[in-house]
Amino acid sequence: MSSESPRPTFTELGVAVEITDALAALGITHTFAIQEYTLPIALDGHDLIGQARTGMGKTYGFGVPLLDRVFDSADVAEIDGTPRALVIVPTRELAVQVGNDLERAATNLPLKIFTFYGGTPYEEQIDALKVGVDIVVGTPGRLLDLYKRGALQLDQVAILVLDEADEMLDLGFLPDIEKLMSALTHKHQTMLFSATMPGPILTLARSFLHKPVHIRAETADSAATHKTTRQVVFQAHQMDKEAITARILQAKNRGKTIIFARTKRTAAQVAEDLAARGFSVGSVHGDMGQPAREKSLNAFRSGKIDILVATDVAARGIDIDDVTHVINFQTPDDPMTYVHRIGRTGRAGHDGIAVTLVGYDEVLKWSAIDNELELGQPNPPQWFSTSPELYEALDIPEGASERVGPAQKVLGGSIPRSNPRRSRDRS
Template identity: 90%
Template sequence: MEITDALKTLGIEHTFAIQEYTLPIALDGHDLIGQARTGMGKTYGFGVPLLDRVFDSADVAEVDGTPRALVIVPTRELAVQVGDDLSRAAVNLPLKIFTFYGGTPYEEQIDALKVGVDVVVGTPGRLLDLHKRGALVLDQVAILVLDEADEMLDLGFLPDIEKILTALTHKHQTMLFSATMPSAILTLARSFLDKPVHIRAETSDASATHKNTRQVVFMAHKMDKEAITAKILQSEGRGKTIIFARTKRTAAQVAEDLAQRGFSVGSVHGDMGQPARERSLNAFRSGKIDILVATDVAARGIDVDDVTHVINFQTPDDPMTYVHRIGRTGRAGHDGIAITLVGYDEALKWTVIDSELDLGQPNPPQWFSTSPELYDALSIPDTATDRIGPPTKVLGGTPRTPRRPRK
């Protein structure tokens, strides 16, 4: 009741398919593998039973400040998001939830563990480091969750995860959630899960992308992409928008260009410190800014349900990156638009993505920032201009060093 009341205040009263299937099994303490695409409700699929069992299950020892649940996620951004989601659902419960990730001092995290944490959320490397230091005690963990397991594999975290799993020598429940199931993840599941129930909340031939996400793809000249993006950002009905770039340098350049054109924009990329990244993400979630320029390192961590547009400023390197990027929109039943600007030097990459995902767009049209087809396809008003106001400052951007005057 405490959890459902908390969710109701958040406007969550109905389950998604993955939640409907997993909740009864997870609440009974069984190991399970949950498979569903990004944005289909996996967090509360494991979060609700986790909180309920830690708080009130007979086979879980009463909380005493030693971790009872451990949730492992691939990125800092996702750790923050999952921690926030669990905290909102547990607002009526006497549970302490804390998030651990790299890029921040150890002292605060070690102090939190000394005071007492009931539910730990964190990234593999930092959790393993804290365990090796003796700060993170795992012998009372009753519930283990591996979230976005395929992404952790892609990022090279599998050895760290195996070390953590090996440290859990006592009986416990394990839930593994992932959008895809590569062979290495299935091997991991066979090795460390006890007769897991495999739940797939979609048919085997389901599309890899959300059905309520409209995909618009066209060829764009490299020198015209920024002007095109400025026009797209003036589309009718546009809300929160994520622009993906392939490199940190391009992300910073695009954010700066849009700020100079008068847009309210933030940035998230690897050259930024964690506090700056969190400021940008929090401002985006709260609506203080409505445009976020990000590199792929943040693709899994931006878990915001009301993103209306995703713009691939640069074509992704592979099909799964494309799926993860555009999975930021069309979430939780909302409609979304995913726009991919294919540069002439990126045509081969797009051919591979289109073929593997069977998107049916092998030969995208060529559009420019002045093309009527662009305006029609994305509901851009004729009054759209190259800039919308005076220059603004990029939230999370790196301050420029003033040039020294010439002598």
């Protein structure tokens, strides 16, 4: 943001100079709306509910006051190696992202931050807790396991954060969260952040938060999707979707792109097809181990690859601001999945394009999404990989072909084997 921004700076809101200096080194000086509204309340130690869509700056909305209070607040005990703050997030990927963001903002602070999640050995995590951790970031299942083992102490936690609470509800983590929250029987501050506020999350807030201030960084009637995201929707024949996708990937000014598929098998197949056409592509799906997932995500973040094919569960928590395009290779199952998918682009003020390929057998599913979100596109047109309308809508050069170079290898693994015992393919 420029110095002429109407939003106040972190300095003007009273954030410690050690933190504002670290943020300034990252090019961050002015707040986003959710940060402007939450910081004064959070810095005073009040409970709050922060409601804003993904990509609106929630991490520093809670992360900056959390760091400030743990570092230098009279009502938070001096750090001694037992956790003073606990941040609970729904997925491994988001845990890593939040942990990294907090580390960057805490560069000038004497605080130890550690990220805990499943799929990795316990030993390293238990050893870290023995040495001392001031701020814990983690997923519900692993945090609860560590607490039950006696490795994670919660009796000195002064600040509790629940991030993406609605996602944790969707993933079935609510019982684990309630157990963790019930373990904090002493006085503490709780901040709950969520894009939506379904009934069970409201009940959770009423049960565990003390007179919370409810902050919305948007008006009550604002759209569910970012205004900075242009949505292009059309019907596509199943046999033509890969050729269409190959042409979309040659659009002018296309940068990092996430392609969503409903199933692991489709995600892997699409990735292999695009790699065979010469594209630099990685895959993230549930059959991959954590090291392989992180390798793909890190390559995508760094720009080593600029296309990531992902399933919905695997992609939750991918928090990258410079994604220019999202492609729904398959129509999502429900409106909120659509919102979360296309929320990966058009983030933090950037422009983005979300393309949805509606299969002929997916028209009813799309109509339900369109009706719920009031998108005004109940009957999308039928386009093919050769349709002039496709080229015009997405600024694809006339010479775009189905292949851009020699075949490449997919970063992230091959097609997973089908398992006849499993009736659902969700991750």
